Amino acid sequence: MKQRRLFEPEPEPTPWEVVDRADQVCAQLVFNRPLETPFDYLIPEGLQPFVKPGMRVRVPFGRGDQAIVGYCVGVGRPSGGANRLKSVLELIDQAPILSPRMLELTRWIAARYLCGWGQVLEAVVPAGVKNQAGTRRTLLVSIDPARWPGAEPVELPAKQAAAVAVLQREGRPMGIEQLARLAHCGTGPINALRQRGLLKSSYERLDQGGAEVDEPLERQPDLQLNVEQQRVLHEILQTLRGGVFRPFLLHGVTGSGKTEVYIRAIREVVEYGRQAIVLVPEISLTPQTIRRFRSRFDSVAVLHSHQTDAERHRHWQQIASGQVQVVVGARSAVFAPTPHLGLIVIDEEHEHSFKQDTVPRYHAREVALERARSERVPLILGSATPTLESWQRAQQGDFTLLSLQRRAAGLRLPPVHLVDTREDPQFRGGAAIGRALRSAMQQALSAGGQVILFLNLRGFCPVLWCQACGAPVKCPHCDVSLTWHREQNEARCHSCEYTTEPPRHCPACGKPGVRYLGTGTQRLESEVRAKFPGVSCVRMDSDSMRKPGSHDIALESFRTGQTRILLGTQMISKGLDFPNVTLVGVIDADTVLHQPDLRSGERTFQLIAQVAGRTGRGQQGGRVLVQTACPEEPPIQFAARHDYLGFVQRELRLRRQMGYPPFESLIRVILRGPDEAVVNQAAQTLGNTLRTAIDSGGLAARILGPAPAPVTRLKNLFRYHLQLAAPQLETLQTLWRTSGAPCTLPAEIELAVDVDPINLR
Numbered sequence: 001m002k003q004r005r006l007f008e009p010e011p012e013p014t015p016w017e018v019v020d021r022a023d024q025v026c027a028q029l030v031f032n033r034p035l036e037t038p039f040d041y042l043i044p045e046g047l048q049p050f051v052k053p054g055m056r057v058r059v060p061f062g063r064g065d066q067a068i069v070g071y072c073v074g075v076g077r078p079s080g081g082a083n084r085l086k087s088v089l090e091l092i093d094q095a096p097i098l099s100p101r102m103l104e105l106t107r108w109i110a111a112r113y114l115c116g117w118g119q120v121l122e123a124v125v126p127a128g129v130k131n132q133a134g135t136r137r138t139l140l141v142s143i144d145p146a147r148w149p150g151a152e153p154v155e156l157p158a159k160q161a162a163a164v165a166v167l168q169r170e171g172r173p174m175g176i177e178q179l180a181r182l183a184h185c186g187t188g189p190i191n192a193l194r195q196r197g198l199l200k201s202s203y204e205r206l207d208q209g210g211a212e213v214d215e216p217l218e219r220q221p222d223l224q225l226n227v228e229q230q231r232v233l234h235e236i237l238q239t240l241r242g243g244v245f246r247p248f249l250l251h252g253v254t255g256s257g258k259t260e261v262y263i264r265a266i267r268e269v270v271e272y273g274r275q276a277i278v279l280v281p282e283i284s285l286t287p288q289t290i291r292r293f294r295s296r297f298d299s300v301a302v303l304h305s306h307q308t309d310a311e312r313h314r315h316w317q318q319i320a321s322g323q324v325q326v327v328v329g330a331r332s333a334v335f336a337p338t339p340h341l342g343l344i345v346i347d348e349e350h351e352h353s354f355k356q357d358t359v360p361r362y363h364a365r366e367v368a369l370e371r372a373r374s375e376r377v378p379l380i381l382g383s384a385t386p387t388l389e390s391w392q393r394a395q396q397g398d399f400t401l402l403s404l405q406r407r408a409a410g411l412r413l414p415p416v417h418l419v420d421t422r423e424d425p426q427f428r429g430g431a432a433i434g435r436a437l438r439s440a441m442q443q444a445l446s447a448g449g450q451v452i453l454f455l456n457l458r459g460f461c462p463v464l465w466c467q468a469c470g471a472p473v474k475c476p477h478c479d480v481s482l483t484w485h486r487e488q489n490e491a492r493c494h495s496c497e498y499t500t501e502p503p504r505h506c507p508a509c510g511k512p513g514v515r516y517l518g519t520g521t522q523r524l525e526s527e528v529r530a531k532f533p534g535v536s537c538v539r540m541d542s543d544s545m546r547k548p549g550s551h552d553i554a555l556e557s558f559r560t561g562q563t564r565i566l567l568g569t570q571m572i573s574k575g576l577d578f579p580n581v582t583l584v585g586v587i588d589a590d591t592v593l594h595q596p597d598l599r600s601g602e603r604t605f606q607l608i609a610q611v612a613g614r615t616g617r618g619q620q621g622g623r624v625l626v627q628t629a630c631p632e633e634p635p636i637q638f639a640a641r642h643d644y645l646g647f648v649q650r651e652l653r654l655r656r657q658m659g660y661p662p663f664e665s666l667i668r669v670i671l672r673g674p675d676e677a678v679v680n681q682a683a684q685t686l687g688n689t690l691r692t693a694i695d696s697g698g699l700a701a702r703i704l705g706p707a708p709a710p711v712t713r714l715k716n717l718f719r720y721h722l723q724l725a726a727p728q729l730e731t732l733q734t735l736w737r738t739s740g741a742p743c744t745l746p747a748e749i750e751l752a753v754d755v756d757p758i759n760l761r
Helices: 100-112 117-124 158-170 176-183 187-195 227-242 258-271 287-294 309-320 331-335 364-375 388-396 435-446 521-531 550-559 600-612 634-640 644-658 676-697 729-740
Strands: 026-030 039-042 056-061 066-076 135-143 199-207 246-252 275-279 300-303 326-329 341-347 378-383 400-404 416-420 450-454 463-466 483-485 490-492 514-517 537-540 565-568 581-586 623-628 665-673 702-714 717-726 750-755
Touching (some): 026 056, 026 117, 066 117, 100 117, 100 364, 100 729, 135 158, 135 176, 135 187, 158 176, 158 187, 176 187, 187 199, 227 258, 227 378, 227 400, 246 258, 258 275, 275 331, 275 364, 287 300, 300 309, 326 331, 341 364, 388 400, 388 644, 416 435, 416 634, 435 450, 435 581, 435 623, 450 600, 463 483, 521 537, 521 565, 581 600, 600 623, 600 644, 623 634, 634 644, 665 676, 665 729, 676 702, 676 717, 676 729, 717 729, 729 750
Parallel strands (some): 275 326, 275 341, 300 326, 341 378, 416 623, 450 565, 450 581, 537 565, 581 623
Antiparallel strands (some): 026 039, 026 066, 056 066, 463 514, 483 490, 665 717, 665 750
């Protein structure tokens, strides 16, 4: 038998019936669909006291009246007058899972990023919260005051009387089995009381327990602030004490002590009885970061993708109850349900992982900015290499620029040496480590130091190439070269995760002689172990760090000195502070530089500058060797000189000339479908429609494309794209709503609209 939910109304003879009740109370609902306006649904009289904005309900939807979940965003009279409306079927949540402020924030996200409000709400609430992971639905009983005659005794059998006495003594609802134990009776007498109406029944979700216990940490003392840190902290504290919204851009070189400034500012917030949110990139969400906060604050909650649903639900509940002082997490932690928010911090604000690549395609920086503005709290954006968008806002006065130009404790930035790989014959033989880097590694290890090697390519060989016809061996579903993973002896597509046995014959021409070219982290690890036998080495990439806790184990081994060489991808390029690291080697600085992307130069500079900052943090100093075939390229030259200001001035000048962000806003529209000709024609139709609207409306906007996307086929779908550009984002948003979205396209065409795109592949 189907068990009814809490507050579920009695079934009606025709629960799907459409009725005329314009005078009834309605719930305004949005759904996980690309729809802009809420729908009105009648609330049955029995549910009216319980339905509130921020709760989920189940309703019939569409022509087939399929029962789906909707989010209530308002309660009131029907917005369209005397309409024929459907009714709410059941209430899913006992209490709102979204606050009024969060509803307003999500509505803003939907408007800015051109998606459905319900799509945003579906993404904001974690799955563990929606399905109440880690809890169980329990039947509770209590004395019904309306049916119980108060002080007048009621003649009851002895066991029923014992159960009533326990409930009167406890003064709270109890589970039937627990009540039976305390009353020394079975469940029969209790059920008899329920049938007589003397006990009230209700269902509640109770925590099953079993949550992990936070590691107890010894409280760490404050670090000594230098003059620059004191000046920066003073300005932040003044804003905190004023209780106003103010965005700060904290530009501090690597090792300048930005984290200590964050901690001191958060402590001020906590003393006011308020909470702080600290966003870090997913790859930097290391145990080292968490320990640093837990050693300074009493209650720290963590939100990230490696948690189980039950863990995430538990932390979410603790945050919402106000028990948590500091919330640390990846981009989705910007939605943490803090009831008393006092400060938001985004560390490494330049990281592209703060931009979501699926609907809703929000940027955590922009969402944090809007949330801080609406809740009138300060926002701190910290980085050694801020994005050009944030830097330009600071120059315009939209952000307050704070600078830490020196490393803490008087340490110097490490010297960076460029190694031209064209001049070393070892590279022509397929080696990843040249003579200069190998010699530097031997010196560092002999002196007792540790080494970090950075390479932003996974696998063993990133390219499979046919000697006969000269064609790369691509994924059958994507226009992406397969990567050979020697550990699993498989060729893998890093876009759709297709795998196959390493091909012996070229799929294009059928001839043998497929060559494996290039170096990935697996091959680098193999070379390190061969050239430095007996030296402990650990590889950190998304292939080797799949198991829960693997990051913690690897970094703890490196911190204690058990591991001497740490190599990996972007996850080791930032957020790590190990004083004994005396050498950093960048294996190939050109992996990002020549990609067809307007931010390729910026990304190259950021990667080199960030990974270089991992060394020289101890008294023994350190140095950096950057292997590159393009040592004369400006981004590499500026990074070698630690010259962020010089790089920014040059790059901003180029961006202004080209009409690129931050001087113009972009919206990228991707069309996908199984037939390339149909996709191409749809892209042309959409482009012509938008151009006509621009010309007829005299809009200050332009269109780039349409054209095949750099990766034209992905997961068996052909992709064409176009870009809309204008000085004001509002112009593009209006253009899309009035002309782009209504454009009629074939049913098999999928549209992806990306506001402020980061990934242009």
